Amino acid sequence: QKEVEQDPGPLSVPEGAIVSLNCTYSNSAFQYFMWYRQYSRKGPELLMYTYSSGNKEDGRFTAQVDKSSKYISLFIRDSQPSDSATYLCAMSEYFGGSNYKLTFGKGTLLTVNP
């Protein structure tokens, strides 16, 4: 079983739709949970990060973590064509000091149609 599983999609939605992106994980040592957005021909950029179970909101984006179920989600409200990108979940394991290691999901390709 892979440490991080993410539905690869692709996902195609109309403009204004609510989008739900999800990842599951198996490693209980993961402490930080992140979502990255990657536009075509670009490197990933950090969208949001969370530490504890619960919800974190930033504008149209909400990150949700359920540590008991080992499940994280990213919700996008009022989706826009500019949200079209690949979304990657990532999880961080801490090894002491400033030593972390990131593990990524494979990414979900999202297309928002005008």
Add this chain to the structure above:
Amino acid sequence: KAGVTQTPRYLIKTRGQQVTLSCSPISGHRSVSWYQQTPGQGLQFLFEYFSETQRNKGNFPGRFSGRQFSNSRSEMNVSTLELGDSALYLCASSLAGQSYNEQFFGPGTRLTVL
């Protein structure tokens, strides 16, 4: 502040050759991590360098190696190239390491092995 730069952006090599990729981190960042991104495997961690020392290493064969210079610039080398090494190679820099909110990715080097 300039972002992470990677050179070259595109590279075509043949099997058996070797290749060196370069990454210049954001000024002041001491940690550089390298990742391989493919459609099948997603984003996979290669290694991380911090203050010229390899601090973390992923599960890649010894053909993949790297180094970091005193100015924090990093190079990654792949020897005896195989067709399966065709991928987008990304580097990410951070102040201290692979923590949750500090990594900034470059645009990547697209390597094609023929």
